Amino acid sequence: QVQLVESGGGLVQPGGSLRLSCAVSGSTSRIMIMAWHRQAPGKQRELVARITKNGVTNYLESVKGRFTISRDSAWKAVNLQMNSLKPEDTAVYYCNAQALGPDYWGQGTQVTVSS
Numbered sequence: 001q002v003q004l005v006e007s008g009g010g011l012v013q014p015g016g017s018l019r020l021s022c023a024v025s026g027s028t029s030r031i032m033i034m035a036w037h038r039q040a041p042g043k044q045r046e047l048v049a050r051i052t053k054n055g056v057t058n059y060l061e062s063v064k065g066r067f068t069i070s071r072d073s074a075w076k077a078v079n080l081q082m083n084s085l086k087p088e089d090t091a092v093y094y095c096n097a098q099a100l101g102p103d104y105w106g107q108g109t110q111v112t113v114s115s
Contacts, residue, residue, distance in 0.1 A: 001026055001027060002024065002026040002104040004022055004104055005107070006022050006093065006107065007020070007022075008109060009109030010012075010111070013113070014073050014086060014099050017081070017085065020093055020109060021077060021078075022077065022080075023039050024076050027099070028074065030100045033051070033053070034069075034071055034078040034095070035049065036095060037045060038089075039094070040088075040090065045051075045094070046060060047060060048067065049068075052087070063082075066083050066085075067082050068080070068083075078084055080093070090111060093108065
């Protein structure tokens with residue numbers, strides 16, 4: 001079992017920054033990939049960024065150059081630094097762990113970009 005707890009969401013003006021954190025506990029040795037997904041009202045959940053066990057990262061095209069995913073070496077924390085935020089980044093952001101077995105999800109944290 002893996003437990004994920006997100007934090008760091010909130011309200012920010014366009015052009016601002018937020019840092020999301022995901023605290024990871026449980027059987028972290030089974031984790032192969034960690035990712036951040038988001039879901040805006042009325043839209044499907046989408047992959048924002050992911051990082052593999054070897055440190056390879058991938059990003060949604062619309063966030064490249066603005067968002068950065070990082071992790072500690074023990075898979076105890078995964079962060080998403082979000083800069084130059086836009087209103088279209090408004091969504092609930094979810095932390096996701098892809099392990100040997102089922103996927104795990106956090107409860108989500110709201111990010112609202114508005115003036």
